[in-house]
Amino acid sequence: MDIPVFSDVEKAHEIIQKHAHRTPVLTSSGINKIVGGQLFFKCENLQKVGAFKFRGACNAVFSLSEEDAQKGVATHSSGNHAAALALAAKMRGVEAHIVMPDNSPEIKKKAVAGYGAKITFCQPTLEARESTLKKIIEETGATEIHPYNNFFVIAGQGTAAKELIEEKGAFDIILAPVGGGGLLSGTAISTKHLLPNCRVIAAEPAGADDAFRSFYAKKLIPSVNPKTIADGLLTSLGERNFKIIMEKVDDIFTVPEEEIVEAMRMIWERMKIIIEPSSAVPLAAILEGKIDIQNKKVGVILSGGNLDLGKLPF
Amino acid sequence: MDIPVFSDVEKAHEIIQKHAHRTPVLTSSGINKIVGGQLFFKCENLQKVGAFKFRGACNAVFSLSEEDAQKGVATHSSGNHAAALALAAKMRGVEAHIVMPDNSPEIKKKAVAGYGAKITFCQPTLEARESTLKKIIEETGATEIHPYNNFFVIAGQGTAAKELIEEKGAFDIILAPVGGGGLLSGTAISTKHLLPNCRVIAAEPAGADDAFRSFYAKKLIPSVNPKTIADGLLTSLGERNFKIIMEKVDDIFTVPEEEIVEAMRMIWERMKIIIEPSSAVPLAAILEGKIDIQNKKVGVILSGGNLDLGKLPF
Structure with a gap:
C-alpha cells in the first residue's frame, strides 16, 4: 500500500498552487474569548468548488x-x-x-x-x-480517482495544513474533521513533519463515529447507517487514511448534532463566512469541552462551504 | 470645512493597522464568467465588527x-x-x-x-x-464622532481601497456602495491618488437614491422616506462626503431591490461569504448591465456582513 510522505505533499503543493486558491486564515477575537484559546481558521470553504477537495x-x-x-x-x-x-x-x-x-x-x-x-x-x-x-x-x-483512499489525493489535502503552518508558524494543536480521512491524513502528514510537537486531533459526528471506533479498536470498522447533518462525513475511513491516522493522529473526539449546528451558526454570525456543517465539527468539539485549548494556539481546518441556502438548520 | 487628502489616509493606515484586520481580497471565477470582467472583492464583511466602519x-x-x-x-x-x-x-x-x-x-x-x-x-x-x-x-x-461626515472617519475608510490597490495593483474601475458617503469618499481619495486613471463608480439602491440625485443636480438633496433592503444605505450624504464625491467620483448608478437580493445570493452561494444587502449593491449594478466591465479589472468593496440570519430574503 503506497502511503504519501511530506515530500509528496511538497510536490503536490508545487502542482496545485498554479490552480488552487491560497485560502485566507481568519481569526475571531469574539470566538477566542468564548473558547479561551487562540484559533486560526484555514478557510477551505473559500477554496475553488467551495471545499478542500x-x-x-x-x-x-x-x-x-x-x-x-x-x-x-x-x-x-x-x-x-x-x-x-x-x-x-x-x-x-x-x-x-x-x-x-x-x-x-x-x-x-x-x-x-x-x-x-x-x-x-x-x-x-x-x-x-x-x-x-x-x-x-x-x-x-x-x-x-478515489475521493480519499488515494495517494495523490491525500498528498494534495496535506497542502492546506502546510500553508497554514507556513503562514502562522507553530501551533499547539491542529484540528480537522474526519469522514473518509483524506483531509485528516494529509493534515497529519504535514503537521507531524513540520511541527513534531503539535498535536493533531480529529472531530467526528457522534452519529457517524466509525473513525472514533476504528481508532480505539485499532482496526478498521466501517460505518453502518451513519446519520448526521454533517453530510461530508458520512463515509467510512479508507485503508490508506486509517494507516496514516493510526500512526500520526493523537486523538479523535465525537460531538452531538446540536453542538455542530451551534458551532456552525457561531462561525456564520461571528466570522461572516459560510461553512457547511462538516466544517463546524472541530469547533463543536471545542465548545463541548472535549479538547483543552486554554491559552493554546490552535489551527482549525474549515473543510467546505457547500450547502443548500434554502434549507438552513437555524 | 476640513477635507482629508491621501496623506491623511496614510496616517490613518499607520494608526489602524495595529487594531484592524487586513481583510482578504477574494475572487470567483464563476462570477467572473457570468459578468465578463475580472472582479476583486475587498472583504470588509470580514473586518472587525463585520464592517468597514x-x-x-x-x-x-x-x-x-x-x-x-x-x-x-x-x-x-x-x-x-x-x-x-x-x-x-x-x-x-x-x-x-x-x-x-x-x-x-x-x-x-x-x-x-x-x-x-x-x-x-x-x-x-x-x-x-x-x-x-x-x-x-x-x-x-x-x-x-459622526458616522460619515467626519474628517478622520473618511480618512479611515479610505484605507480599504489603499490596501486593495497595494495588494492587487492597477484597476480600471473601483466600485463602492453609497449611503452617507463615508466609504465612497474615502475610496475616491485613495483611488484617485494612487491610480489617477481608474474610474470610481458608486452604486445605490433606487429606493434610497439621494446620492444619485444630488450628484446630477450638483447640490445636496437629502433623502425623504428612503426604502431599501440595503439598510446600511438609508442615510443621506454628508456635506464633506458630497464635496469629495463631486470632485472625485466618476458616476453613480441606482439598482432595484430584486437585483440587490440576486447579487447578494450570488455572492453567498459562489463565494461562501456572508454579506449584508448593502454590500451587494455594486454587483447588482453590474448584473443590471449599468456598468460596462467587459474585460476590465474591477475592484469591489464589500462593505459589511451584519444581518439577521433568521430573516434572510431568500
Whole structure:
C-alpha cells in the first residue's frame, strides 16, 4: 500500500498552487474569548468548488502521465469530490466521468455538469455505484480517482495544513474533521513533519463515529447507517487514511448534532463566512469541552462551504 | 470645512493597522464568467465588527489627544458605526456613549452593549437622537464622532481601497456602495491618488437614491422616506462626503431591490461569504448591465456582513 510522505505533499503543493486558491486564515477575537484559546481558521470553504477537495483532485489529475490523462479520470461521488474532480479535469483539458446516484440533489447535479463532466446516473446503492464505475473504466481506460483512499489525493489535502503552518508558524494543536480521512491524513502528514510537537486531533459526528471506533479498536470498522447533518462525513475511513491516522493522529473526539449546528451558526454570525456543517465539527468539539485549548494556539481546518441556502438548520 | 487628502489616509493606515484586520481580497471565477470582467472583492464583511466602519471609527478614536480621549466619544447610530465606535473606544480604554432609538433590534443593542458602550435610548426620531446626543456631550465633554461626515472617519475608510490597490495593483474601475458617503469618499481619495486613471463608480439602491440625485443636480438633496433592503444605505450624504464625491467620483448608478437580493445570493452561494444587502449593491449594478466591465479589472468593496440570519430574503 503506497502511503504519501511530506515530500509528496511538497510536490503536490508545487502542482496545485498554479490552480488552487491560497485560502485566507481568519481569526475571531469574539470566538477566542468564548473558547479561551487562540484559533486560526484555514478557510477551505473559500477554496475553488467551495471545499478542500479541490486540492486532492487537482493533484491527482495533474500528476497523471500525459498518456493516462488523455483517457480521462473517473469517480463515483455525489459530493464535493465530484465537483472538484470535474473542475480539475476541465483545467487539464481531459474528460471526467462521474457516477452519481439518480437521487442526488439537483443542485449537485448542476454543479458537476457545470464543470463539463460526463455524468452517469445509477441506483443509489454502493453496489450500483461501484459496478457502474467499473464498467466506465473498462470502456474508457479512465483512471479512477478515489475521493480519499488515494495517494495523490491525500498528498494534495496535506497542502492546506502546510500553508497554514507556513503562514502562522507553530501551533499547539491542529484540528480537522474526519469522514473518509483524506483531509485528516494529509493534515497529519504535514503537521507531524513540520511541527513534531503539535498535536493533531480529529472531530467526528457522534452519529457517524466509525473513525472514533476504528481508532480505539485499532482496526478498521466501517460505518453502518451513519446519520448526521454533517453530510461530508458520512463515509467510512479508507485503508490508506486509517494507516496514516493510526500512526500520526493523537486523538479523535465525537460531538452531538446540536453542538455542530451551534458551532456552525457561531462561525456564520461571528466570522461572516459560510461553512457547511462538516466544517463546524472541530469547533463543536471545542465548545463541548472535549479538547483543552486554554491559552493554546490552535489551527482549525474549515473543510467546505457547500450547502443548500434554502434549507438552513437555524 | 476640513477635507482629508491621501496623506491623511496614510496616517490613518499607520494608526489602524495595529487594531484592524487586513481583510482578504477574494475572487470567483464563476462570477467572473457570468459578468465578463475580472472582479476583486475587498472583504470588509470580514473586518472587525463585520464592517468597514471599524476603520473610520478606529482612526477617529485613536487620533484624539489624550486629554480629549479621556472624556470619551459619542455618536447616535443603531448600526455598524455604533458597534465600531464602541469597540474602538474599548481598545483605547475610553468611554463610548451611544444614543440608540428604543426600537432598535435586540441583536444590535446586544452587540453594542457587548463592547462595553454606555447606551442611552431615545425616541426613534432624528430630533430625539440629536437632542439626546447634544445633552450627553454637554454633560461629559465627549467628542462626537459622526458616522460619515467626519474628517478622520473618511480618512479611515479610505484605507480599504489603499490596501486593495497595494495588494492587487492597477484597476480600471473601483466600485463602492453609497449611503452617507463615508466609504465612497474615502475610496475616491485613495483611488484617485494612487491610480489617477481608474474610474470610481458608486452604486445605490433606487429606493434610497439621494446620492444619485444630488450628484446630477450638483447640490445636496437629502433623502425623504428612503426604502431599501440595503439598510446600511438609508442615510443621506454628508456635506464633506458630497464635496469629495463631486470632485472625485466618476458616476453613480441606482439598482432595484430584486437585483440587490440576486447579487447578494450570488455572492453567498459562489463565494461562501456572508454579506449584508448593502454590500451587494455594486454587483447588482453590474448584473443590471449599468456598468460596462467587459474585460476590465474591477475592484469591489464589500462593505459589511451584519444581518439577521433568521430573516434572510431568500
